[in-house]
Amino acid sequence: MPLSQFIGIIGLGLIGGSLALALRRTRPGLRILGVDVDGGALKEARAARAIDEGATPASAPLSDCDVVVLAQPAGALLDSVLPVAARMRTGAVLTDVCGSKEAVCARAAGQDRIVFVGAHPMAGTEFRGFAAASPGLFEGATVAVCPPVGADGDRRAAVAAVKNLWTAAGAAKLLEVEPAGHDSAVTFASHLPYLAAAMVVESLSDVAELAPLAAELAAGGFRDTTRLAGDGTVGGAAALNRHIPAAARELADRIRSLADQLTKDPEKALERLGRLADARRRMRLPPARTGK
């Protein structure tokens, strides 16, 4: 199936804005409808020629779209699944970019008007809004794609349309994954690292008199941690991830036990940390991509 002729992107922030810019570049024939509650974002997106038409959610011609992409912050995104589906025409495809997939896919399964194919592009920066959007944001990225739910229509074509969309946006790998497996893995791959980093930054904020010296003494680790804590798109998704509270409590227990061990048996604590450093090296993750 060729990429649809008229695509609606709801939410023109970092992700939605970058998607519009990327599609504009690789699929010049595509008509893009940008939808945002914020008139300023619509104006910016029009000025950057990222969209052909701009509209607020209430007035957006969603029934004309072949594909609609939900790209709002996680909570708003979840709330909009059913209302948006109800306004689309039968046979059209709805997809999203949320970093938690169980809640969103389950919500979309509660209607049978359109086929919904949940997706999650693994890309982001610490910056927000259309101003931070870049056509190269998804270049080389992995995109998780969940099984279709909702209407009984042409589900195979719907999945192909969503995959086609992300390939056009620059994705290097499309990973088919069940929502529950996705959310379990993302708990460790993204949400828990983010929440831990955010709490480290909160600790520092509470001893504000130390912050200037800490910033001066910041080596790469601090920069990485605080950059992670600054990624505002992750929090909302983490809040929808049902695996998070238990995993976060377990992480708290580990940190407490390590603190106790550092006091009572530092040798053993250092062995434990050394094993983890070795485990990390065995992961052989790809090197960091250079930011824009």
Next chain:
Amino acid sequence: MPLSQFIGIIGLGLIGGSLALALRRTRPGLRILGVDVDGGALKEARAARAIDEGATPASAPLSDCDVVVLAQPAGALLDSVLPVAARMRTGAVLTDVCGSKEAVCARAAGQDRIVFVGAHPMAGTEFRGFAAASPGLFEGATVAVCPPVGADGDRRAAVAAVKNLWTAAGAAKLLEVEPAGHDSAVTFASHLPYLAAAMVVESLSDVAELAPLAAELAAGGFRDTTRLAGDGTVGGAAALNRHIPAAARELADRIRSLADQLTKDPEKALERLGRLADARRRMRLPPARTGK
């Protein structure tokens, strides 16, 4: 005071090896004695022409050195302060690279044979050993320099010699700081981020069946977190930092409270996370340096 003519570097790992390579490049007239318990490291350092002479700790001619730099792992470094000082000649300068300064400077204050000037270069990578050493490791780095302790000799000259050493190695900024202030700030700038990241990696290691999918779904945050957990040089220093156990317990409490809040009042949790993301952006940290 010109940079000393004969310098001993004890510990030819990432930091000591990089220091030798950097000095070799910018101070070709300097004679460098490399000291390591590991014959393999001595051999590698000689082959790379990083050192003029190599010796094991027992046989090293420390009494001939104008400056000796302790660059072993934190625990071994602390244990060697007094034995090394006892073998140096009066008027020589002893310094170190440990990431915790209170314990090391207090130990060195317990002798009056030589002047000790504690230092801490804010640089590191996730890799270890001389094989990972690079002459550019300290390029542009900040180096914390503590007040001189120990002998009453020419303390001003001793501080100048240590500063001169790091400037020659590529440091862009020398920051004079008290050991207690240093350790408090580094708690947040380095040790706590590292320990939190290590515990996230430990969490993932315990659900090994999820690891492949988590690695596939890893965006930048996971890479940053696991890279941080792989920095083996930080753990030893964190174990010597007396501020760590309390700070780590407090971090555990924060993570637990956030988990509870995400369950009971997600809106409030998201507000809390949003404020932190804003705080992070206000920090205006320098961009990440490109690693090798």
